Amino acid sequence: MTAATPAPPVADVVIAGAGPAGRALARACAALDLRVLLVDPRPHRPWTHTxxxxxxxxxxxxxxxxxxxxxxxVAIGERTHELDDTYVVLDTAALQVHLTDPTVAVRRGRVVAAVPAAPGRNPAVMLDDGTSPSGRVVVDATGARQALAHRGAARGLEGVRPRAEQTAFGVVVPREVAARVSGDRLLFMDWRADHGHEGWPTFLYAVPLDTERVLLEETSLARRPGLPMPELRARLRARLLAAGLTEAEIPDDPADVEKVRFPVDSPRHRSPAGVVAVGAADPLVHPASGFSLATSLRMAPRLATVLADALRGGADPAAAAKAARRVVRSPAAATVHALRRRGLETLLAMPPADVPAFFDRFFALPDVHRRAYLDARDDVTASLAAMTSLFGGLTPRLRLHLIRGTLLGARSVRTEQ
Structure with missing residues (x-):
């Protein structure tokens, strides 16, 4: 009896997830004439995050x-730091249009699992309707959900303790109203406790959305588990009232409110054969800052080129995905990420009263070191130099906390709010 010939793949690359990371890679692959299928439960929903x-x-x-x-x-801890770098706030709708390529095929569906590649079989994504579209390579861009990872990916402490999360609650107000809070400055971080609440510190993030509107957001950089929205909302409201705003000037319409919650310590993606993860699914989220967008945008063309070269060179799905994973997570990038994860544990282990002073030292670093810690994702030497410089400028008390956090992690911190 002759074995049935497997059905041909529906695309060269099947991407699960139509957020910025998935869209960026889909666009880059299409530019190289790869056939792309983008799968998402709501592929055309407008993006709303800032x-x-x-x-x-x-x-x-x-x-x-x-x-x-x-x-x-501008960053404010115990003193004010005028930063040399320019911060850019993106037009979310324009970004979505830019990353949307009309030549990319789109399918509505929720991905529930991956079908791994095997001899004579391409990898596929299993949808909740029971169908399984296949590609020569499959990409997981489903964010922290990691829908295509092997189940049981979270092991050890990550499997039993709460995730470390960045949370934020913000409101959008007219620029002239925001100026009474921010001094008409772009506040990257303002750690002053003008909200009057005790406990884990939060900071004000105040950035213009355009020439007329400003987002004022109370942000918890990282906490395990994340600070709840009601607490952040109460702190922001108290902060704004203390700055002289009236109740009527603080929006509560959902259209003018932004809520943010995402993990910053997701486990490494355990990818089945023929599958590669990108964006927050990998995860590419910076454990300390929560940033991942710029990395995903910069990486997409390079990743697409590697996929195109591998597939046109006759590589099988497992080999093509493996080549792509070396771009996303090289040994150097894995080392830097591990160092940053220790930095996260240090922050989580720090007594709340010491956090503003710690960031004072961070923002006083030379530009080359500050940029390296935030952006040099695969430069081990630069990352170590930045951490060494930071350590050298800390007070003895903060050095002790850093050492304890590095050795003991967040286990030395109570998780109660």
Whole structure:
């Protein structure tokens, strides 16, 4: 009896997830004439999150209209730091249009698992309707859900303790109203506890969305588990009232409110054969800052080129995905990420009262070191130099906390709010 010939793949690359990371890679692959299928439960839903990045992190080919506003950032701990770098706030709708390629095939569906590649079989994505579209390579861009990872990916402490999360609650107000809070400055971080609440520290993030509107957001950089929205909302409201705003000037309409919650310590993606993860699914999220967008945008063309070369060179799905994974997570990038994860544990282990002083030292670092820690994802030497410089400038008390956090991690911190 002759074995049935497997059905041909529906695309060269099947991408699960139509967020920025998935769209960016789909667009880059299509530009190289690869057949792409993008799968998402709501592929055409408008993006609503506010995205920002330092200008030097963004790709050179980003259209000018995608930058909604820009300015020199200000950080405030126990003192004020005028940062040399330009911070760019993106026009989310324009970014979505830019990354949407009309030649990319789109299918509505929720991905529930991956079908691994095997001899004579291409990898596929299993949808909740029971169908399984296949590709020569499959990409997981489903974010922290990691829908295509092997189940049981979270092991050890990550499997039993709460995730470390970045959470934020923000409101959008007219620029002249925001100026009474921010001094008409782009506040990257303002750690002053003007909200009057005790406990884990949060900071004000105040950035222009355009020439007329400003986002004022109370942000918890990382906490395990993340600070709840009601607490962040209460802190922001208290902060704004203390700055002189009236109740009527603080929006509560959902259209003018932004809520943010995402993990910053997701486990490494355990990818089945023929599958590669990108964006927050990998995860590419910076454990300390929560940034991932600029990295995903810059990486997409390079990753697409590697996939195209591998597939046109006759590589089987497992080999093509493996080549792509070396781009996403090289040994150097894995080492830097591990160092940053220790930095996250240090932050989580730090007594709340010491956090503003710690960031004072961070923002006092030379530009080369500050940029390396935030952006040099695969430069081990630069990352170590930045951490060494930071350590050298800390007070003895903060050095002790850093050492304890590195050795003991967040286990030395109570997780109660």
């Amino acid at each position: 995205y920002g990045a330092w200008a030097h992190e963004l790709p050179d080919d980003l259209p000018a209209d995608v930058a909604a506003a820009r300015g020199r950032g």
